Amino acid sequence: MGRRGEQNAPLGGGGQGHGKRHRVRRVLLGMVVALVAVLLVLYLGIHIYAGSYSHATATAREALETSSDVRVKRLDSGDVLFVPSDAGRVSAALVFYPGGKVEVTAYAPLLRRLAERGIACALTRMPENLAVLAPNAADRSRGELEDALRVAGCDPLNVPWMMGGHSLGGAMAASYAGSHASEYRGLVLLAAYSSGDISKSGLSVLLVTGTRDGVLNRDRYNSCLANLPSDYREVRIRGGNHAGFGSYGRQDGDRKATISGGEQVEATVQAIVSLAGSL
Incomplete structure (x- = not known):
């Protein structure tokens, strides 16, 4: 047992x-x-x-057509490239992040005008139209623009590169540029600010806002100026609002602009061209 x-x-x-x-x-x-x-x-x-997002207007869709001045290429990734037809006119390159919940092509008028002034642009599509879901998407769109510039006969390493974006896209662009400062020389923030400290990045920073902007958190914007290099440039467009940097109609919470969308875009283009010329 x-x-x-x-x-x-x-x-x-x-x-x-x-x-x-x-x-x-x-x-x-x-x-x-x-x-x-x-x-x-x-x-x-x-x-x-x-x-529920803001859709590009008919004006924006018209800006997606290739012309004798600008070659527009829509890629399978959803990104859109704007390259000056004359490669010899390319003076700079810009990778651009769209605003939150805004159809990416709404920024075609702005980037097309920049290309007409010699700045090649990559308009970066974001998943769900939210740059916060793909803050490193510039890795893709910059490579696409570099390839397009080579095909056009321009060496992408011989032009200064800028990062930029609108609203939420601008905040994500600032974060990306701050961690890739050796690859970029300029940063363009449209109705946006940098939450992170990029004061020692060496980037030339341009801030553009509209005096009628009803969406931008001005207190947060002002407090974040300390995160920028001390020589940042600030342009305030009189009569411009938050949505006027793109072409997607009215935005909730925004104030009515007292200038046309075309005028606001043109003032923005002039400011960016000036920045590019200083790089």
């Missing part, structure tokens, strides 16, 4: 070990299921939130 008890003991211990492993697997499986559920809810929440 004693020997039988000794023989059965290991079997009982093995059963307990197997049950414990089974419970651990069930707990781990439950954690994985819960994590997947949380991620799914988060994804659906973002998708629903971003589902």
Whole structure:
């Protein structure tokens, strides 16, 4: 009888070990299921939130046409390139991030005019129209623009590069430029600010805002000026508002502009061309 008890003991211990492993697997499986559920809810929440966005106007769509002055190329990635037809006129290059919940092509009028002035541009498409979901998207769009410049007969390494963006896109552009300062010489912030400290980055920074902007958080904007290099430039467009940097209609919370969208875009182009000329 004693020997039988000794023989059965290991079997009982093995059963307990197997049950414990089974419970651990069930707990781990439950954690994985819960994590997947949380991620799914988060994804659906973002998708629903971003589902209502500002669409590009007919004016913006017209700016996507290639002309004798500017070659426009829409890529499979969703990015849009604007390259001066005469490669010898390329004086600088700009990678641009669109504002939050705004269709990327809404900024075609602005970037087209810049290309007409010799600045090659890459308009970077964002997932769900939110730059915060892909802050490093410039890795892709800059490479695309470099390739296009080479095909056009321009060496992309011989021109100064700028990062830029509008609103949320500007904030993400500032973050990207700050961590890639050796690759860029200028930063263009349209109704935007840098939350991170880039004061020692060596970047030449241009800030452009409209005096009728009802969306930009002015207190936050002013407090973040300390994050910029001390020689930053600031341009305030009299009568311009928040939405006027793109072509997507009225934006909730914004004030009515007292100048046309075309006038605001032209004033912005002049400021950016001036910055590019100083790099």
